Amino acid sequence: MIIKFGSPGKEMYFRTLNGLIDSDSEKITEQEASADIEGITLFCYSEAYIKKMADIERAWRNEQLKICDIEVNKGEDAAGTFNASTWRAYRQKLRDWPENENFPDIAFRPLTPS
Numbered sequence: 238m239i240i241k242f243g244s245p246g247k248e249m250y251f252r253t254l255n256g257l258i259d260s261d262s263e264k265i266t267e268q269e270a271s272a273d274i275e276g277i278t279l280f281c282y283s284e285a286y287i288k289k290m291a292d293i294e295r296a297w298r299n300e301q302l303k304i305c306d307i308e309v310n311k312g313e314d315a316a317g318t319f320n321a322s323t324w325r326a327y328r329q330k331l332r333d334w335p336e337n338e339n340f341p342d343i344a345f346r347p348l349t350p351s
Contacts, residue, residue, distance in 0.1 A: 239270045242282075287341070294341035298331050301349070305331065308350075323350045 312321025330347035339345035
């Protein structure tokens with residue numbers, strides 16, 4: 238198994254049998270990791286990096302909540318020509334986002350209504 242550890246631009250790669258970086262792990266180059274077609278790459282980021290990403294995601298979410306409030310108000314004022322319930326559902330997903338198991342991975346962000 239290949240484990241990628243670190244933060245973007247400062248990654249280290251290890252070959253390990255037990256899925257843990259320990260004294261039995263072998264540090265390898267990025268090229269060796271890429272060439273190991275049988276390996277599984279795990280991404281392990283530092284706690285500080287994850288906290289930074291969480292802070293960025295919370296800021297994004299807070300901006301989206303402001304947009305939601307505007308859109309919900311528009312929908313309520315439009316008297317039936319706009320579906321505010323879609324924006325309400327999105328707003329709830331945004332509120333729940335920090336508790337999601339995939340937070341702060343942006344690939345799993347709630348999708349903005351179209």
